[in-house]
Amino acid sequence: MSASADLGEFMPHDSYDPHIVEPKWQEIWDNEQTFKTPSDPAELASKPKFYVLDMFPYPSGAGLHVGHPEGYTATDVVARMKRMQGYNVLHPMGWDAFGLPAERAAVREGLHPADITKRNIDTFRRQIKRLGFSYDWDREISTASADYYRWTQWIFLQLYNKGLAYMADVPVNWCPALGTVLANEEVKDGRYVETGDPVERRLMRQWMLKITEYAERLLDDLDGLDWPESVKEMQRNWIGKSRGADVVFKIADSDLDFTVFTTRPDTLFGATYCVFSPEHPIVAEITTAEQRPAVEAYVKEAAQKSDLDRTDLAKSKTGVFTGAYAVNPVNDEKIAIWVADYVLMGYGTGAIMAVPGHDERDHEFARAFNLPIIEVVSGSDMPIEEEAFTDNQDGVMVNSAGKDGFSIDGLKVPDAIARITTWLEERGLGTGRVQYRLRDWLFSRQRYWGEPFPIVHDDDGEVVALDESWLPVGLPAIDEYRPTEDGRPPLARAGEDWLRVELPDGRTATRETNTMPQWAGSCWYYLRFIDPHNESEPWSKELENYWMPIDLYVGGVEHAVLHLLYARFWHKVLYDCGWVSTKEPFGKLFNQGMILAYSYRDANGKYHLPGDVEERDDGTAVLKATGEPVESQIEKMSKSKLNVVNPDDVISEYGADSMRLYELFMGPLEVQKPWQMKGVEGVYRFLQRTWRLVVDEKTGELNPRLTDAPSSTESELERTLHKTIKKVTSDTESLQMNTGIAQMMIFVNEATTAKALPRDTVTTFLRLLSPYAPHLCEELWQRLGEEELIAHSEWPDYVEALCIDDTITIVIQINGKKRDELHVAKDTPKDELEKLALASERSQKFMEGKPARKVIVVPGRLVNIVV
């Protein structure tokens, strides 16, 4: 035996090496523009379309973590399969590039936000490209480029021209730490959701978008969408539709009156007092001299409280009597008027009628201030003084007879609501009305790194929308991104030559210095992908008509109300303008679950890098260096917990195909699950076994077990192949990729030990695996002598008959417990199965000589004998 042969024995010279295979095929795909989507409508028309979209990322400075590519991998697998199935596939990627973090980094590093953003995009693009996704990179867009935001400004003009954008002095969420206002959707518990900085209420002149005008359509059209029920429910809650009535109350001994909104007009006879929000303008007018000092003090105090304080103090109710009385329109009773901050100025009319008997908040308030409680709906188990009775279905009205012989006594609540609403309307005392929780969208920010408005203010203070021909309104260069000392937005720092404008009619004007919020660019990016280089229009209507709606949209659930609601709103406006052909943009939505990671903390609470920790067999973990025990937990990945998993590291060790496969094999796409590096090793081994089906590692030649003989339908392997085609096709379609991959593992395990390995069987299998592990499959496909790319090959079909075994196992149960099994031909008739089951030795044993009372035969599955 020669020395070189010895080396061959011990050092395979052609084992699976993703670091050679992957760059090779990425270069080929790039050079051949393998994934370029045609842009010529005539060329597109010959095939059906499939538009599969990822929620494009905000390119943060931290780069990608393994959570990002989970959704991207799923959509890429679908995109690749659909292409092989003969669809034109639109599968683009871009960058949601405007936003606060880049501006803050710019201040920190002394760079321009555009440079920070470019740097971050370059990192993201490099990381994403390493995963071998089949994006059409010719369609890459960035919301911060003038080619793009020119059309964001154009859409704003459409909104403005339809009267849907307006300026108003509104109470805004002002965040002092950031020096800007925020939308309601961005504030939770009185804090900015991203940074946790406190937010306070201020009155400011701001741009608003009339999303409320679309509330009903935004609500109704949810019904037809193939979205997770939870997201639809969150949007429904956010829109917050409630039906009720406006009721007019007169102020006693005065000409004044006021309106309250209530969802329970049936309880009007139980109204024992009214409450105004401290901001309600009528408060100052009606307060009596005696009560004035107390009321003024209370109103002032409420005004100074931030939203945070007001929510924090929610536990016990506060309020002050105004000294004034209202007249209950149903019975002319005089009831006290109070001021309390549990009534919000921003919802309904800012005033309520209080029914302590049947509303928990009113009950609590009445108990605190000793106000009367009257029962008007019967059916409670508890005395009405103890607990409010809030049932609104089966309760029956009592104590509800008033003037003119009017009574709703004896009616159930829903009937009572209808009856009293009609009665109020007939007398002009009220009207039935629908109320939404949704408010108009606060659309301006005091920031630099955002889209400038295509708006100027002329020297008389009038708002002037610029003509389309003036677009884009570019961001001027400025050297400081903070608001000015007198509180104007950063753009006010731009020079006069940017700020000052002469209009065509000779008027002079000053530019709007607010910018649009981060959400603007992402409201319509999916439309620009359709026609990204169009210079004369935002997109071609013909192409829009072909591609829309989006067939699959995948992203995180954190956008359930923000992005997804705003984008639907803009889309509906564009629909009304005739620019889009569908009422809804996103036909099917899928939320991928968050990927968590193990973190390790010592007794002092200090986090340690996973690399410094050793997992013991008994399940405990210790520091490698000192042996000190550490506690492991599964948490959201974060820098501070030292548990962020970087895809670059995973690819360097195992390759992109293993990374892709593991992302999908971890578990169901929609659930949260922890990253486990050992799991990547498992799928890596699977890919190595696949490699060895084709390549003899010692010689580098094809596996000698491969035969050219046609695959036999008789063979077990062929049956497994057809079952695999069936399962992978349906599991890919329904995004249940973990079980599809498991089935491919079963196939490879079987093929590894099969006697014969027909070449056809292997090439068919490679086509199935290719959307998941595209680099490996291209390589093996080529080695098997195929000339086209596997990406351009046809998706395999299965033969149903081959998915069912000829001989099947029938379980025999006695009283529902498995006792034996039968191996019979697949079409064995029912009575034959019953006979065989009863004859079985083990059946006899467990029937203990008793006769069968009943025999249930489920063909193809089991026989259950009841004794």
Add this chain to the structure above:
RNA sequence: GCCGGAGUGGCGGAAUGGCAGACGCAGCGGACUCAAAAUCCGCCUGGGGCAACUCAGUGAGGGUUCGAAUCCCUCCUCCGGCACCA
């Protein structure tokens, strides 16, 4: 408090009315090796038994059914969302 979702081996998970634990990880045993790695084969829910086998088992309790992880009721725990919205 209200609205969603979920609870299955040591771990990720599979099975959505019909064989509980597919597939993978970890672990254990074996083959190959001087040895190790890699690879291949086997075992791997718990109790009892040398074994054949047997009993129990899908958060807890009850119900429907010939048959329940799966459907229904009550409760517990965890995750997510909303929360003075009249």
